[in-house]
Amino acid sequence: DAGITQSPRHKVTETGTPVTLRCHQTENHRYMYWYRQDPGHGLRLIHYSYGVKDTDKGEVSDGYSVSRSKTEDFLLTLESATSSQTSVYFCAISEPSLAGVSEQYFGPGTRLTVT
């Protein structure tokens, strides 16, 4: 299994509080991604990173920010959590091949509940 850990694995927080989720990899992969999984929506991309300090938005980026100061760590921050951000969050990594994009490997997920 790819070396990807996420912390915390579970979190309950109150509306309006800031929350930071951490993804850590030991594979030295260049790309890192944050997804959320919700019933009826599958996996939706929040933000991704293609290198240290290089990030871009995904399809559901509103209300989220990210940072990547080291190859191995990718942080997802909810500046002011809302109940609509209750979800399961997955981090993924990939290393593009010479041909281009390649498969992603996922972490175990973080279940976030905003009350």
Added chain:
Amino acid sequence: DQQVKQNSPSLSVQEGRISILNCDYTNSMFDYFLWYKKYPAEGPTFLISISSIKDKNEDGRFTVFLNKSAKHLSLHIVPSQPGDSAVYFCAASKVTGNQFYFGTGTSLTVIP
């Protein structure tokens, strides 16, 4: 707007029979496709991929078929085993792109 669609939320199959999971996409620029399997409380795990230069890719019991003209792909599992019971996601991307777009998933139950 959902660019990758899995229209069957669930599927039940007898052990030993074939499971066929379907996926449709709308963006004709997609040229790289993957299937993932997900057990409860775990992250998705990569199963098999196919690029648009092929129409079939096989890996053991798993075969993915791609019909570019219909913008349709399918995953065949033969023979199905109880351990295959999971949620299956298809995903699509451009080979030169950075993002994958996922379907909503199909929950497969293999009945012993």
